[in-house]
Amino acid sequence: MGVWNTFVEGDNLEVMAGLEPGSFDLVCSDPPYNTGSLFSYVDDFRGPDGGRAGRHQAWVDFMRPRLEAVRELLAPSGAVFLSIDDNEQARLRLLMDEVFGEQNFLAQVVVNLNAKGRQLGSGFATNHEYLLVYARDARACVLDARTPDTVDPDDFPQTADDGRAFRHLPLRNTNKKFNPVSTPTMHFPLWGDPVSGRVASEPFDGGQEITPVFGDGRPAVWRWSRPLVDARPDDLVCREIRGKHGPRVDVFQRDWLEAPGGRRKKLRTIWLAEEVGSTDTAVAELKSVVGHVFESPKPTGLARRILRTMPADARVLDPFAGSGTTGHAVALLNVEDGGSRTCLSINVAEPVRPGSNAALAGLATVADITRARLRAVAEQVGGGLEER
Structure with missing residues (x-):
């Protein structure tokens, strides 16, 4: 088994320039949100005039070459998930459209990381951020936006003689786009x-x-073909129902909770803290491995949900590794x-705030925090760590 985690300290633009094009399946990262704090990349992040407009433009100029590098590193079947808040969400969305193409936009997910909302300052108590999701090429992307996590057993109220739970679904296609004119081969009689x-x-007696x-x-059409009906008769049932024009009989599918290969349900575009974790749980996770040394880490539950959308052998890149959540999540999920996922985490040697918990713990830079966490993960979870 190979090493699961690799860490490189340095400017991600320089590091990515030395990586092989098309060598990653998934990019999962948390770029800087441009809140006006000091920033330790070579780029002039604050803008020429130091004002809000200049800072926004400088942030876009900072992100563009890095997103272009990310695009080059993604395999044709790959995808990218980027976290962002309201400060630059609109600009990042436009920039992603420019770099990846509007046709490769997959989703804008709202992530509820702070259930109570931020109480400091005036205005609204913001309790969400965003994930922007793009494919390298939507036609070839292998991202599977389904999960077993959101399957609700209460949606399957019926119980078969063998104890299996199921629900009844109409065998007819309820989408009126599909009808005898558009799909004539699916309109045929059953008994x-x-x-x-x-x-x-x-036909049979009775x-x-x-x-x-x-x-x-x-007239409508069935969802199943005649050969499929013949192959799975035990998964169908005839029932009398109350129709608009009085009682009639219809055909229903027994849709089993425990489906072959495991039941999965499409991910919604709002992810709740109870599903993926919160900032508080993320702080607790980080504290359990290296201490309370990072102000707002992401929960591994969020990263694991993202990782599950891709194959279990995905090659993952996090160019803004921060506290190392992505690498931690890769080890936990493996x-x-x-799985045999691998993760390359990159972080610049950005100085931590003097007097902060990280500084008091002897961690002088954010890269030191990333390294310390991934070392602890390798010891506690396994998978090893390669440092370059």
Whole structure:
């Protein structure tokens, strides 16, 4: 088994220039939010006039070449997730459209990292940030935006004789875009018996002929082909229902909670703290490995949800590694599911604030924090650490 985590200290633009194009499947990172604090890259981050407009433009100028480098490093099937807050969200979205192309935009996710909201200052109690998600090439991207985490067993209220939970789904296609005109091969008769529940593609004693119709009686189509009906008759049931024009019989699919290969559900675009963790849980995670040495780390639960959208052998890059959450999450998830993900974390030697917890702990730079965390993760979780 190879080393899971690698850490490189340096300016990410310089480091990325020395990496092989197309060598990463996923970029997961938390770039600077441009809140006006000091910044330790070579770029003039504050802008020529020091004002708000100049600072915004300087931030865009700082990010553009780094995003272009990220794009070059992504495999055609890869994707990028970038965290951002309201301060630069609009500019980052436009910049990502420019660098990656609008056609490769996948999602803008709202992440609820502070359930109570920030109480300092005036105005609203902000309790969210964003994740911007783009593909290198949406046509080739292997990102799977489904997860078992959001499957609710209460959505499957029926129980079979063998104890398996299921729900009834109409076999007819409820999307009116699909109809006998658009998909004529999916409009054909079935036979069903509402007493026994039996469904078949050929007539049988006690069976009634059933053709798919919408609720208003207009012709519809089935979701399953005739061969699939023949192959899975035990997953279908005939029932009598109350239609718009009185009782009628219809065909339903038994949709099992424990589906083959594991049931997964599409991720929503609002991720709650109870699902992915919060800033508070992230601080506690970091404290458990190296101490309270970073003001606002990201929770590993957030990074693990992102990692699960890609294959279990994904090559991951975090060019703004910060406290090292991404690398930590890679190790945790590899242990959890037996994956072989690898992560390259990059961080510049940005000085920590004098008198801060990190400084008091002997960690002079943010890179020192990244390194210390990934070393501790290698010791506690496994997977090793290579330092360059």
